[in-house]
Amino acid sequence: MTAWHMTWEVARWEFRRFLKPKQLLISMVTMLVTGSVTFGIARVIGRGRVNVANVALVGGDRIGLAADTLGKRVVLQPRTLGSEAALRDSAQRGDLDGLLVVHDAGRAELIVRRDPPWRMELEQALNGVAVRHRLAESGLEAGALQRLAAPMSVELTAAPGGGPGRGERLLTGAVLTLSLLGLTIGMGFIFAGITGEKQQRVTEQVISAIKPQQWIDGKILGLAGVALVNTLVTAVTFGGLFATFMLATGRSFTLTVDQPWLIPLLVLFPLLGFALWFAFLSAVAATIDDPHTSTKGSLLMIPLIPVAVAGLLFTRADTTIAQFFGVFPLTSSSVLPLRLLLAEVAPWEVPLALALLAGVIWVLRRAAGKIFALGMLMYGKEPTIREMWRWAREE
């Protein structure tokens, strides 16, 4: 068999070993059920009856505040309920839900037994009354104030394909979310697949039959395939939940992308990112003797950095730093898709990013193969980072 056949055989084995259709289906149904139940509960909570708090009011006349319903959850009671001191005692004991003492338009006092959940709502409503009171004092009408505070409306008229629309922004978010999802799912499978194999002591027999590079390539390919299937199933499930939500709330949603030719690149770059980081993770996992006690677990966070960088650049996609990270091979898999959708990308950026990323993948894959070859046969101790670096450079 050729090297490629060997790699393919390992990939097929890993894929079949770790892809569990039944469990995947169960988790998909569980997610759908959990999501639907959560949505239903949220709807019930949203429509449910609100408990009204009875708050005694003192000094409301100082700002024109009447004993009435304030917001949705607070009913202000008139002072006739008793003296201020008696009301304070009642509020602190909890006999009353609260006592509101208004000193002037700039200061009020809320006496309660404990900080209530409706405080923010009361403060907002109270602020509105106070502002109206100040306006009345200054002689300005409420209508005039509304006109003054109204935001300026800017209508956008851009040439077709001239900039990111709602669709592009949503697609960017979807690409980054799926990248993150694929990376985390893939990390789990790579980690379990390699450390598990090492702990089961299968390595010597396998490595006597195939070259370590073929083995690691096959493992990356097979486990990346499992991660992709899991990611797609998760995405479809969440998509289903989203559609259900839109239908249930009577909303509509259409996703249009002005530049559909970008879509292959939006798929290619994250996939290359998976190849890069899965090679890195494979090498790290091969050097871990006991996953429960290993100190190398922190290295597993590194692959998440590019997605985090892309997230930070979401509103700055057209900056020079974004352009740099868009071609820098360790971040381009996440940042370039962002720029392709949200910014003007120079013609040289895509081929340069692609070439650099492919080159780094090749170098890292070879280095990972060397670390993997030695790491997989090392039991009882873990190599240091310095040793791993030396192995990676060895011919």
Next chain:
Amino acid sequence: MSQARTRRPSGEPPLLVVEDVHKEYGAVRAVAGVSIDVRDGEIVALLGPNGAGKTTLIRMLVGLTRPDRGKVAYYIDAEGRERSSLPAPALGYLPEERGLYQDVSAARTLAYFGRLRGLSRVDAVRAASEWLERLSLADRGNEPLKALSKGNQQKVQFASAVLHRPRFAILDEPFSGLDPLNQDLFVRTIRELRETGTTVLLSAHQMQLVERLADRVILLSRGREVLRGTIPELRRQWSVGRRLVVRVASDADPAGLAGHPTVKHVDRTAPDELTVLTDEDAPLGDLLVAIGSRYDVTSLHADQLTLHDIYVRSVEASLGTGDSSADAAPNGPGATR
């Protein structure tokens, strides 16, 4: 073993030649200048106490590690071309450090290893099925390995190393953890492998099994070779003579044989037992007549030095422990100490 062993031509070309191989781990000299050869069609046993360097040597032969010094050379093609390692289809390897994919069935595991060793998909599945049948596991082939007993898992592991009918099989401790029945099964299977063209190098601690199986023995101690040869050769090197154990119905008085010319020494080893020592190649006719005429014999057998005895004496001699008398030293040519 004799049928196959008598077939073994000592003039067969070497399949494996190891020359002055050294391997150190830090300050530990795991293998220190070992030279061995394995000829086509042989079963060679690599013996030695724990830490003797057997597994280190085997890992170098498989190509998992490289020697610090020395040469490992294979010759498997008709042209006699030298190779530093064997291609995957030509090698079968049962490591000492073993394990299998516990969540996968035996049949799938075997088919996978068959594929890795170069079999086509159809052949790998067929070979897996044949080996499960041969190892009496046909009805459990679709169960995950974790459902099998340790012994049955070991059978699957063994099959995974040899199901592709390799040219050369290296079996590190194939018998460990097996019950006597399965040990016998493995002995038969290894012989069959040899009959169908597989040369075998194995390491083991079960001397009785090695004695039944191996054409030649190489004994390592502290990373060095201390003894090598066929088992009869080793017996000649180490034996001080033939020993006859005679059981009699009445009192075993040694005086009856004391003056016999064939007898080197006679001793009463039990009230009804005599142990008679003769030269290795002395004719026994007269002696047997004398024993028959002077004692009421209930049983008689010749007691040979076992491989276990040879192993213990050789290792003790190499370590400078145990009996250091002449009895513990080899007396034949070519003995290595």
